[in-house]
Amino acid sequence: MASSEKKHAKANAYIIPGGFTVLSLRFDSDSVAQHNLYVKEHKVRAEKSSHRPLDRTLFVLNIPPYCSEAVVKELFSQFGCVQSVELKDHPGSSEESGPKLSKFFKQAENKGFKVGYIVFKKPSSVNAAKSHPVDVPLIVSTEEHPVKTGVQKWIQEYRDSFIEPDNLQQIVDSFMVDYDKRKKEEEEQQSKEAEQQQEDEDGWVKVTRGNKATKARPHTEAANQRTLHRELKKREKKELLNFYTWQHKNTQKEHIAELRKKFEEDKQRIALLRAQRKFKPY
Template sequence: MEELNEKHDNVDVQGFTVIQVKYSEKSKAAHCLYLKEHNVREEDKCKPRETTLFVLNIPPYCNEEHLRHMFSPFGKVLRVYLHDKPSSGPPRTDTSKYFPTVKMHEGFKVAYIVFRKPNAIKKAKNIPYSKPLVISSETPHKDTCTGMGKWCKAYEKERINVDDLQQEIDEYMAQYDSRVEEEKQKAKDNEGVPDDDGWVTVTRHGKNKGVPWKESQEKKVTAREKKKRKDKELLNFYSFQIRETKREQIAELRKKFEEDKQRIALMKASRRFRPY
């Protein structure tokens, strides 16, 4: 499975060049990275095929600055992208500090290192297997944390600065209000104005004139009108039922009244005068 080139001391595994990296010069344990040229069918503007190095098995504590530090001796590094798995385009980033939408991957990652010149990839692939690269210098990088320091940094990062949070919320609400006002003004300016084909867009408006009638509002009004019609139909049905019930009750009372009249007449006829 492994092919060892004694002349250059290189190890190739299934098309990947294997190199070793160490956390620092004093570290005895080494970690293996797998390199090869980034070669895909579709052209990616962010990751040109001629100048991009594809790297696998990046350890969790290694970030973009560490990779730039390790591979800069082979050529000018323009960009470094870290992904959870091989993908095209740049990685997604969060625009908010306190409301993240991108889940951070804390395990092993893949990297795309974009050099300025193509010969930097050849130099990186010719790294001797017996000479590990060093992730950090003699003085550990400020972003390199392991052990207790890593957990302390994570704890400090989770602590929320109330002032910064309030400032971010205020900025977002200001942008939102500005966007809403622009939509109102745009709807007001475009109302009744024909387009290039001569069509005029007609929009319904709510209480705030100038605000286009949205689909959600249309659904609410339609549901409300349907409910009104249904209630009206039920009301008419129940009114008819009540009238029929009253008529039946009146007929029953009249029947009982006639029966009582006949009973009273019979009682009067059977009554006799008995003075003693």
């Protein structure tokens, strides 16, 4: 592996603006069409995840649809031992919200071009990939590791989509155990926050002296909703009706029209009662 890294270091790499190194890619050795990958060392200050160490992660753009994670891992293993490969539709953080779902319950992935994060076991592998010459293409499908495309790929994906009932039941049971555990932790956390947020009717919070190492009380969703409800009540009390002159005139007109309508209805009712009480001997 050391001789291979020296060979890459001696060759000339093609670097474009932005610090990206261009790597040429061909599907097989007989293919004439050539595809370009753009690689760069992953250096993001906001990245705090241990899954992408800054000194051993390679950021790759323009990965074609026929390259899966296994294919990318085999493709870049010539630069060094690959620890993990992560393919995504768009660049972003590796932190995923919510539980980790099985591949059988995930939504259908986008079949377009992707970006990748390749984590090597040694930092020297990143430099080897960045110094690879552009005139030496990377071969995707080889005799040792053939890659299926077209109808053969669709047939293989269709076969892989099936799962044994016992394995499916095991996956569902494992997910439900994790779900129940996460729900229990959330309920315990909410009960603790409710105890800390014992507010009276006026909105005062009882503050007790605690340990110096304890952090300030966080603003939870329940506390924010109660505060918003109190503010809306105060706003309704302070709201001024008929603030403008034209509003006051319109209100008076509507009130007078309503009184006239009631007066006419009362007149009709009284006339009806008088007609009913009139004496009729014949």
